[in-house]
Amino acid sequence: MRINSELANKFSASTVHLEHITTALSCLTPFGSKDDVLIFIDADGLSFVRENNHVIRIQLLLSRELFMSYSYRNETEDHMKLCVKINHILDSVSVMNRNSDDIVECTLSYDGHGSPFVLIFEDSFISERVEYSTYLIKDFDTNGLELDRERICFEAIIKGEALHSALKDLKEIGCKECYVYAKTEANDENVFALISKSQLGFSKIKLPSNRSILEKLQVFDGDSTTVMDGSAVIGFFDFTSFDKIRKSTKIASKVLFRMDVHGVLSVNILSQTDDVIITDTTRPSNNRLSSVRQLQLPKDYPGIVIEVCMLEKESIDEVAQTEIELLMETNEFGNRGNFKKSITRKRYGTDGGNEASNDNLLQLNGKEIKLPSEENNNNNKKYEDEENRYKNPTNDIPLFF
Structure with missing residues (x-):
């Protein structure tokens, strides 16, 4: 069974690569594990942005190639933005990934200002829906x-x-x-x-x-x-x-x-798909689990792309x-x-013409x-x-x- 009602939203995307998403979002936790993260959604993917005291900023991109299906329908805006707690999303994804020996499909959806950010987890037996309240904050001041x-x-x-x-x-x-x-x-x-x-x-x-x-x-x-x-x-x-x-x-x-x-020091970090290998030695080994862990990432997926700027x-x-x-x-x-x-x-x-x-x-x-x-x-x-x-x-x- 697959839930198709989310397709009517302005944004929806589905993936089975939960472990890869957990690995990616974990890179944000040194910048504040329980703090707000600003998410930008557009036709190319999802960008997660965090800033600490206007001294250091991280931006992480999950491109649309990571998802089996990706839909962005918004005729009035070329991107949408929302703010949530990063640990809420990370905890939900990592828990579902650890607790299931079956292939879990995750569908993300968002319908614009005032609507919740929704995660739907489905495997062969159950479907779970998680909604997170969203709110808006002003864009981070990137000057400097x-x-x-x-x-x-x-x-x-x-x-x-x-x-x-x-x-x-x-x-x-x-x-x-x-x-x-x-x-x-x-x-x-x-x-x-x-x-x-x-x-x-x-x-x-x-x-x-x-x-x-x-x-x-x-x-x-x-x-x-x-x-x-x-x-x-x-x-x-x-x-x-x-x-x-x-x-x-x-x-x-x-x-x-x-x-x-x-x-200003800019640090660009590229993780190619064959370099991100995560193993979990705390879980029992069996053939079913082994097949889940060996899910191949899409060949056209560029990998996790991270940019950090610091003063x-x-x-x-x-x-x-x-x-x-x-x-x-x-x-x-x-x-x-x-x-x-x-x-x-x-x-x-200072050059007056260059911010x-x-x-x-x-x-x-x-x-x-x-x-x-x-x-x-x-x-x-x-x-x-x-x-x-x-x-x-x-x-x-x-x-x-």
């Missing part, structure tokens, strides 16, 4: 949390498994603040590292530079086009916020990092930049290589602090301001996904 694609400082593509392992290690050593370090050399000696700052001091995790782990790394002169070899870009983040992406990286095949001159905790000055670079030049035996001071990442002034550039964290209006030379270090502790000169952006970079 949008990546300025014309002023990218660095771009890196990393294997998800390697990044998850690094984040897990940072968590275990009690990391409080985290530096993201990116540097390229003309001889392809690329360096991408996560540096922990905690009560124990500094610790660094340097990812292997081979292409199977670090597929791509480019450092730009703040214009998304001019490649800068030999110069390091360093971002400084509160680890409590940065660690929220760890659960998403666990299921990731590739992760794209991009950071702009305003201190730097603060902009580091030249003193902190030099300290981090000296740490990166020191090997495990305490020996220091040939240190070459890199160019400090510049902060661009994404309004986030000048230190409000220095393009000024930066100049570090005194070594020969005058003991005699002169006075810092001088130096005017910055910037190049105008020229071209957009290609999209990752």
Whole structure:
């Protein structure tokens, strides 16, 4: 038996991949397991959006290819939005997935403002209907949390498994603040590292530079086009916020990092269908259960797509930049290589025509602090301001996904 009454709604979709949906929605829980989630529904799929204190935002897409049937009928709006508690939906889907050894079909439906968000679960024997009250909230203020694609400082593509392992290690050593370090050399000696700052001091995790782990790394002169070899870009983040992406990286095949001159870090996470393998060892094994677990995802389904944008905790000055670079030049035996001071990442002034550039964290209006030379270090502790000169952006970079 299948319920067809939901087809009259503005939106309805059916799927049997409950475990995959549970895996996807679990990536939202580090951003608040019992908080509201804003859901956008359109002809392409469902997007789930959460924001924490206007410092970090996650957007997760479940595309329409995941569903056996997908219908969006709304002649007046190109999308609908509603707000529900994420733990309500996640609990319902995960419970039905765990408690049934049969194939369960889930139908989602929504009929616009004022109507409930409905989930219908059906197997060979029973049908259960769950309704969630919905309400509207104002859209999240994205000003300051949008990546300025014309002023990218660095771009890196990393294997998800390697990044998850690094984040897990940072968590275990009690990391409080985290530096993201990116540097390229003309001889392809690329360096991408996560540096922990905690009560124990500094610790660094340097990812292997081979292409199977670090597929791509480019450092730009703040214009998304001019490649800068030999110069390091360093971002400084509160680890409590940065660690929220760890659960998403666990299921990731590739992760794209991009950071702009305003201190906005964009993390794009793609989980291909053959990389999301979930096993439940707490349940008894039998042939019927095995067939349920081996349900193949649709071949045209692109996988779980997640984008996280976060703000730097603060902009580091030249003193902190030099300290981090000296740490990166020191090997495990305490020996220091040939240190070459890199160019400090510049902060661009606000461009009135670009809303994404309004986030000048230190409000220095393009000024930066100049570090005194070594020969005058003991005699002169006075810092001088130096005017910055910037190049105008020229071209957009290609999209990752």
